[in-house]
Amino acid sequence: MDNKDYQYYLKLFFMGASRVGKTSIKEMFCKGNMPSDYLETLGVEYDSKVLKFDDKGAKLIVWDSSGGKRQEMFTAQYWKGTHGALLVYAVNDRDSFNALEKYIKEAADKKIPIVYLVGNKIDESKRVVETSEGQKFADDHQMKFFEISAQDGSAIENIFAELTREIVKNQASKDD
Ligand SMILES: Nc1nc2c(ncn2[C@@H]2O[C@H](COP(=O)(O)OP(=O)(O)O)[C@@H](O)[C@H]2O)c(=O)[nH]1
Ligand SMILES: [Mg+2]
Numbered sequence: 001m002d003n004k005d006y007q008y009y010l011k012l013f014f015m016g017a018s019r020v021g022k023t024s025i026k027e028m029f030c031k032g033n034m035p036s037d038y039l040e041t042l043g044v045e046y047d048s049k050v051l052k053f054d055d056k057g058a059k060l061i062v063w064d065s066s067g068g069k070r071q072e073m074f075t076a077q078y079w080k081g082t083h084g085a086l087l088v089y090a091v092n093d094r095d096s097f098n099a100l101e102k103y104i105k106e107a108a109d110k111k112i113p114i115v116y117l118v119g120n121k122i123d124e125s126k127r128v129v130e131t132s133e134g135q136k137f138a139d140d141h142q143m144k145f146f147e148i149s150a151q152d153g154s155a156i157e158n159i160f161a162e163l164t165r166e167i168v169k170n171q172a173s174k175d176d
Contacts, residue, residue, distance in 0.1 A: 006050050006057035008168055011081050012160075013063045013112065015103045016088035017096040021120040024150035025088065026064045029160060034150055041065060044078055051157075051164055058164045076110075083167045084114040086159065089134075091147065092124040097133070104141055113170070116144045116163055123149040 014022040023041050024034045030047040046063045063078070087103050089096040100117070107115050117138040119129065131147060138145035144162070148155040 006059045008056070008058035008164070008171075009061070010058055010083045010164060010167055011061045011063065012163070013079065013082050013085040014065060014088060015085050015107060015115070016118075017090075017093070017099045020088045020090040020093065020096045021150045022086075022088050023064055025086070025118070025120065025148075025156055026062050028150055028153050029156050030062060032153060051160055053161050053164055056168075058168065060160060060164065079110045079112070082110065082112050084116070084163050085112045086118050086163070087115050087143075088118045088120050089129065090121040090124075091119045091127045091129045091134070092121050094128050097129045097137075100137060114163065114166055116146065116159060117141075118159065119145070119147040120150055122147050123151060 014026060016022055018040075019038075023039070026047060027033065027035050030049045041064055044063060044065045046061055048059060048061045050057050050059050063082075065078075085107055087100060087107065089100060104115070117134065119131070119134040134147065135145050137143075146155070146159050148159070150156070
């Protein structure tokens with residue numbers, strides 16, 4: 001795609017515990033399908049996609065990370081210039097929900113301007129984190145909240161579109 005197709009170039013990050021579905025969401029968004037096998041993310045990797053919204057376009061560089069211990073080895077350069085992040089937990093994994101506070105602190109340390117909370121794996125029958133708990137956590141931290149399954153490509157696209165709009169709107173108001 002050539003440069004005329006987008007006016008914005010945004011760097012986004014995934015945060016959250018291991019195995020909550022960060023890589024799956026990224027692959028679904030950027031490639032249109034979930035990985036067929038589980039492959040642990042080692043270190044960091046990124047992918048990109050041009051998202052059309054309203055009459056505009058944004059190239060989103062989506063950074064994925066292993067989460068957990070390895071994440072702590074990341075140097076500041078990985079995070080530099082990050083416009084926003086999706087903080088993910090899995091609704092069938094209480095530990096991943098309990099870990100959120102830690103990532104909120106990390107996002108603040110790294111000065112990530114916008115973070116959305118995403119409860120993934122709603123297709124799983126063994127839910128242990130209720131929607132109301134996710135909503136309350138998001139409200140307490142002034143975040144937008146979504147629940148999805150990584151298999152639901154259009155729900156994922158909607159989250160990225162909303163995040164992109166909000167980032168672009170904030171940039172515009174800064175330029176005023
Ligand atoms: N049922 C279900 N499984 C999922 C979903 N998202 C991811 N998974 C599975 O959860 C495991 C971990 O996913 P992955 O994307 O690698 O998680 P990551 O460690 O956060 O990157 C894999 O086996 C995925 O297939 C989902 O929405 N529903
Ligand atoms: Mg991964």
